[in-house]
Amino acid sequence: MADPGEMHKPVTRTKTFWTWLLTAIGAPFAAFGGIDWRVQLAIVVVIVGFAVYGITRRAQLAQAVRELRADIEG
Structure with missing residues (x-):
């Protein structure tokens, strides 16, 4: 769920964006060492x-x- 206080910010300056982006980037580096490469992928x-x-x-x-x-304001 998005933080209502962040709705006025550009998407790239929100916690949601950075959380998902860092998760996507960090996933390949997570502790998947003992798992088959196809499962990792x-x-x-x-x-x-x-x-x-x-x-x-x-x-x-x-x-x-x-x-x-x-719409509400104008």
Whole structure:
């Protein structure tokens, strides 16, 4: 869930964006040492997929909030 206080910020300056981005980047370096490389790759693909989805949905939510505020205020 996005922080309502962050809806006015650009997406790249939000906690949601950075959490997902760092998770996607850090996933390949996590403790997957004893797992087969194909399983590691599948885990990384899933994490990166969720990261892209989360960042995209956060941007869409922020846009919807901005449009709603504009409709209410004007």
